[in-house]
Amino acid sequence: MDAYDHRLRFRFWGRLDWINVHDRVHNGANYIGVATATPSRHPGTSRGRKAMDEKRGWRLAGLIFVAGALCACGSSTAPDVSDGGGGGTVGPGDIAGNTFMAIVPPGSNGNSAGGLGAPVPGVPVARYPANFRDQLDMYGNLAYAKQGLKSDACTPPKNIDEHEKQSDQACNYFKAAPLTLSDADAVSKRELTAPNGKTVIIRRDGWGVPYVDGEDRTAAQFGLGFAAAQDRLWLFDLLRKVGRGRASEMLGPSDTTYELDLEFGAPAGYSEDELTQIVQAAVAKMGPVLGPLFLSDTQTFVAGMNAYIDTLLGAGALETPPEYATLALGLDLTKFPPAPFTVNDIVANAVLIQSALGFGGGGEAVNLKLLQKLDPTLGPGSTQIAQGACELWRDLRHATTADTPVTASGNFATQSPPSVDESCPQTLPAGVAIWDAGSFTGFTLQTHGAGLPLEAPIPGEPGGGLGATAKSGGLNLLGRLSWISAMNEPADATVVPFKREQPKALVLSDNPGGSLHALLNRLGMPLTTSNFIAAAADQTQSGHPIIVAGPQTGYFNPQLLWEAAVVSRGDTEFELAARGISTVNLPYIVIGHGLDFAWSPTSAGSDFTDTRVSTMCNMDGSPASRLDGNDDGFPDADGYLFKGHCVRFYRRVDEWTAQPTVASVALGGQPFPETVKRYVLRTHYGPVFGTATVNGEPVAISTQRSTFFADVDTAAPFALLTTTGAPMTHTRFKQLFNSMTATFNWLYADRKDIAYIQSGLYPKRNPGQHPELPVWGDGNFEWVVDQNLSTAFFDIYGGDGNADGKPFPSRAYPEAQSSSNPGYFEWPGFLSLASHIQDTNPPQGYLANWNNSGARGWWAADSNGTYGPTHRVRMLSERLKAFKASGRKHTLATMIEIMGDAAYTDLRGQDLLPMLIELMEQDSLTADQAQVVVLMTQWMAAGSNNWISDTPGLGSMRRDRDADGVYDFRAQVVLMDAWYQHLMETVTPQLSDIAASGVSTLTSRYDAPRAQGSAFQEGWFQHMIRMLQTVLDKPDHETYRALKCAGTGVLADCRTAVLTALDEALSDLGGLSNRANWDGSQIPNAKGSDGAVVEDYDAVEHTSFSLLPVPPIHWINRPTFQQAVEITQDRYGE
Secondary structure: OOOOEEEEEEEEOOEEEEEEEEOOOOOOOOHHHOOOOEOOOOOOOOOOOOOOOOOOOOOEOOEOOOOOOOOEEOOOOOOOOOOOOOOOOOOOOOOOOOEEEEEOOOOOOOOOOOOEOOOOOOOOOOEOOOOOOHHHHHHHHHHHOOOOOEOOOOOOOOOHHHOOOOOOEHHHHOEEOOOOOOOOOOOEEEEEEOOOOOEEEEEEOOOOOEEEEEOOHHHHHHHHHHHHHHHHHHHHHHHHHHHOOOHHHHHOOOHHHHHHHHHHHOOOOOOHHHHHHHHHHHHHHHHHHHHHHHHHHHHHHHHHHHHHHHHOOOOOHHHOOHHHHOOOOEOOOOOOOOOOOOHHHHHHHHHHHHHHOOOOOOOHHHHHHHHHHHOOOOOOOOOEEOHHHHHHHHHHHOOOOOOOOEOOOOEOOOOOOOOOOOOOOEEOOOOEOOOOOOOOEEOEEEEEEEOOOOOOOOOOEOOOEOOOOOOOOOOOOOOOOOHHHHOOOOOOOOOOOOOOOOOEEEEOOOOHHHHHHHHHHHOOOOOOOOEEEEEOHHHEOOOOOEEEEEOOOOOEEOOOEEEEEEEEOOOOOOOEEEEEEEEOOOOOOOEEEOOOOEEEEEEOOOOOEEEEEEEEEOOOOOOOOOOOOOOOOOOOOOEEEEOOEEEEOEEEEEEEEEOOEHHHHHOOOOOOOEEEEEEEEEOOOOEEEEEEEEOOEEEEEEEEEOOOOOHHHHHHHHHHHOEOOOOOOHHHHHHHHHHOOOOEEEEEEOOOOEEEEEOOOOEOOOOOOOOOOOEEOOOOOOOHHHOOOOOOHHHHOEEEOOOOOEOOOOOOOOEEOOOOOOOOEEOOOEOOHHHOOEEEOOOOOEEEEOOOEOOEOOOOOOOOOOOOOOOOOHHHHHHHHHHHHOOOOEOHHHHHHHHHHHHOEOHHHHHHHHHHHHHHOOOOOOHHHHHHHHHHHHHHHOOOHHHHOOOOOOOOEOOOOOOOOOOOOHHHHHHHHHHHHHHHHHOOHHHHHHHHOOOOOOOOOEOOOOOOOOOOOOEOHHHHHHHHHHHOOOOOOOOOOOOOHHHOOOHHHHHHHHHHHHHHHHHHOOOHHHHHHOOOOOOOOOOOOOOOOHHHHHOEOOEEOOOOOOOOEOOOOOOOOEEEEEOOOOOOOO
């Protein structure tokens, strides 16, 4: 039979309904009535099947809802599909000879509609939709690649059927990434008419990647939005709430959703009117050409999204993400269809990027807390930091270490100020604001509590609950929901008596940026993200640059990164040609390649955020208080002192109802609605996150972020980057990215050059300010951009935002540099383009970055203590260095292999372990200790040097290359883990003591391999290396002033500490005689899974926002989306 039925039984509000689901429906209506030859949603790539048209549609009780197939009756056959995809790495409109490859797991299709299963622990998914997880296998299988990868005569697989688990062909682990796709190679094709009447065609390859081909730019943007909604509607609907700090409005009341509200509300907390103002200001800043272009692009993009939503209300309803009727199911039946997407939603998503990935600095309060713990006498009136406290603080800061790995070859002492003070004792400049020790109190940003009585039962469990409570706060935000199976059973739907409780307060921490990152880290987002490597033209066999690069943003299902190709064929200079990924629904390809160049970022984390301290006041001169005596949610103060005048805060109360949903109850939330109130309080610097006292007088503490109220300004470069009217060069790329206001490291490559620039809107600070400590916010120590700010400014802005008060606007306004070079702006009051870290074709012949320091002279942001004597970038750079020393020239395969080997390397084994062994061998060893030296030396020897130069070294890998389910050097990996846990106590007792006292050491104990993949960004192993370098008197080593190995810095004591830790680790593991059983189950692990073996607690797991979870894969420390690129020809045939 050509078509087939499923009779699906599922529970919806306590009723059993039988639905006939037709998985194949013939030609349905497309947007604006344009018919297509093959109107399928997503082509399948099931093994050995031909392509089959799919059109999904159903209606339920008059509501256009789709529920997940929670119980299937009978049997079915997967739809026939074709092999799909074209050969090579370029399409019919691409430049021949160039190689573009890419990968992003788990799959292009992020819509679980058409799948069969549910996130029930222990129950596998019966069927995934096409292209839902096919790239996951190819991505994870890099672990099993044969050593000595090749790139000759290699064609990337067109679909998962053509991929081999173990291969020596580098391209086997990537898919081709051309800009265009022919009809012959497409497995589906959909034609649409854009609002301007032009046509756009969306073709999909065998991996489900959309190729958007528009008659003009407007049509292309419309198609891009349509395809984005096809692939990520549920996720993007959710993220626009998260970006507004209102996740609980979508997912209901629970600790997890409220924590998302708190942490994303803290850096922004914008109202809808403010989002509109941000867009209007951005359009005005971009000028008469670029501004309207950006606005038109964004409006057309969201029009495309909304057009796709319209199709779900008719014949395409079967494509509706089932999460709307499962995870989001609750009392309020209004979540589907979702409200039309707007331009404001794009701004909300930009907040996500600025807050989660492009944030830097703002850790001054953490530094002050540490210093006051080290020196309790430090307080208001102090003029210097005492010797002892200062020396330990400077050791922990790693602000300007001479031996930290850097990316650029030049020196950039160009920040404001150009350097930070490393002297001890340290004299404090006049602008430093020190509050009374222990007086800091976090601002109550949000309250929630029962505010509405239940008028109807919620089905799923006795007592009216939506389901049995599941473990909250884990990696699987919406998954692992054991209640799903209960939804198939009859429910006792009884009403819970309404009980009013006092609202519960959500209080901000003294480190708003850090606490947001900590939350995201618990949900699977790395603390720092992304890497790149680039070989210059003179280092490659082809004589052209090669890059392997990508953003490392964790693992989510659906993936936060969405891949597409887009071209437009109009006759303007602004036509598009781009392939890559968009992040969280931004309307452009933000990482990828154009016609003849490629680019990719890493998070830089440089300092454009400061902490301001402002004395509270009342307009009538009466004493102010930081307490909330009148219970309005705000301190009893009208404002703060600025140049001797009392000026008003901006304040506003936002309110919404968090209706319980299946997801919120599964996350431990209560099964009744709660009223949520958000209290927005700002100075002109930015959001207030706490209060304190200075000599007993109340002060407000606020965050001054250069990009606040200007989050979408960062879109400017992307509007022009991939236009075809002007050639791209490294110079033009840097000029465009001078308007990328978030703090990122950007790699660029074309057929001739590799280049690097660090972006960010970095302020020129007042000379009276200490950039690492809180600064007075009283008008006397303003950033340069605000030094002419008068009190008249406060006559216009501030006050009650619920009445006629106006929010404080951004004062960052760019100046266009040339009418003939649109998109190049300088920003008065901020660092110029010339002051940004940058490099082109460096003398070493390569570039590498993995969130390390950008350049010598550029000090680390106040919140960053990770730029020590080693860094995870060395897992890349040491391999690049060894390859260059071998005299060989790179191919794409050698660059991919360097990246791949680094992705499985244990940095402790590479950089710390050799010195541990050297220290051990300073004197005689026991038999067991000597055997450990042999074992660990074998682990270090089996590595990249084997294929680079046929020598031992650059090993220490956590890798199961033979795919037998066990790491190749399992015993050594487990011993390293066990040993390190004791080394932290014996070698670095000073750090342990500081951490035990409740303050930050400015570096975490250990960024361990775990479900998020990303690892080794930081850890006390960095401090250990410098301590060991000192006691071993290594050449050119740096020396700490206060931190000492074993607390003394004496070689004998240090060696004893190392051996004691080793002996304790061996005891934990049952001794060397038990080595065959060392599997990791004997020791604690970062995953918190007691008794888990090392391969399981390392394994990468996707945080699920979907009804259908995907399986874990072998641990890998690799970008989530990754490009492999070699460009040999430009658009002019050269």
